[in-house]
Amino acid sequence: MNHKSEAASSPDPTSGEQWIREAPASLKQTRWGLNLVVYGSALVFLAAVGVLYFLFGTEMQSLVMNVLPVMGFSGNLMILVGSIFCLSVPEQTRARRLLLGAVVGFGCKLIFSGSVFFDPGILGLPLALFLKLAGNIGLILFALALRKLLLYVNRSEQMFKVYCLLGSTVLFLMGSWCMELVADLGLVEFTLIAIYSVMLVGLFLYPCFAGSLKKALR
Numbered sequence: 001m002n003h004k005s006e007a008a009s010s011p012d013p014t015s016g017e018q019w020i021r022e023a024p025a026s027l028k029q030t031r032w033g034l035n036l037v038v039y040g041s042a043l044v045f046l047a048a049v050g051v052l053y054f055l056f057g058t059e060m061q062s063l064v065m066n067v068l069p070v071m072g073f074s075g076n077l078m079i080l081v082g083s084i085f086c087l088s089v090p091e092q093t094r095a096r097r098l099l100l101g102a103v104v105g106f107g108c109k110l111i112f113s114g115s116v117f118f119d120p121g122i123l124g125l126p127l128a129l130f131l132k133l134a135g136n137i138g139l140i141l142f143a144l145a146l147r148k149l150l151l152y153v154n155r156s157e158q159m160f161k162v163y164c165l166l167g168s169t170v171l172f173l174m175g176s177w178c179m180e181l182v183a184d185l186g187l188v189e190f191t192l193i194a195i196y197s198v199m200l201v202g203l204f205l206y207p208c209f210a211g212s213l214k215k216a217l218r
Contacts, residue, residue: 015092016153020217027217029088030149034214036082037142041207043075048203069113076113076135080106083142095148098141105138136173139206140166146213155216165209172202 019027050068083103089095112131115123123131143165150158 015090016151019090020153026088026090029085031214031217033082033085033088034210034217036078036085038082038207038211038214040075040078040082041203041210043078044072045075045200045203045207047071047075048200073110073113076106076110080110083138086142086145089145089149090152093148093152095145095152098145098148102138102142102145105134105136105141109135109138133173136169139169139172143169146210150213150216153216158213158216161209161213165206165213168202168205168209170202172199172206174199 047068050071080103083099083106087096087099087103089099108131112123112128112135115128143162146165147159147162150156150162
């Protein structure tokens with residue numbers, strides 16, 4: 001009921017549906033942006049899975065472990081560019097400020113990912129945790145921006161997926177922070193892998209739910 005009343009209280013409840021029907025350049029750009037975020041998130045997930053798999057050691061470990069940071073960096077770059085594309089949403093959505101915050105957060109995450117790619121030891125633990133936190137806040141802000149967008153196009157029935165998107169970010173945030181702390185404290189490898197697996201669940205769910213929400217703009 002709250003979602004319906006919020007959608008009904010918007011200045012023009014039909015403007016979002018008209019935006020979908022007319023399919024202007026801003027809608028096409030937003031769709032491109034969402035595609036980049038989904039594919040970039042999937043690429044980051046695959047890179048993270050690769051890291052976990054090759055922790056056990058294989059003949060290709062040295063080669064693949066050099067490729068995985070490139071995958072992670074490329075995925076985070078796609079997410080950043082995609083969020084910038086999404087800034088083309090109409091002003092009536094009231095989502096642009098949230099998207100701007102997401103862009104800043106994704107930029108921080110890209111810096112962290114770039115440090116892993118170019119020089120893994122350049123960041124200390126406090127700065128690494130801060131950049132990771134900013135990146136996860138970006139994911140949360142992006143999910144909240146999608147909520148605004150869904151209300152604008154009168155797709156309030158999709159709100160549950162937004163909450164799942166937020167839940168996946170919490171899983172990723174908890175796993176990511178705990179992994180840094182465990183690694184810094186030098187605790188047992190089994191604990192590190194267990195925490196990393198929790199983070200992977202969040203990484204997997206985010207592109208799944210984001211991709212599902214993207215269909216609401218068709």
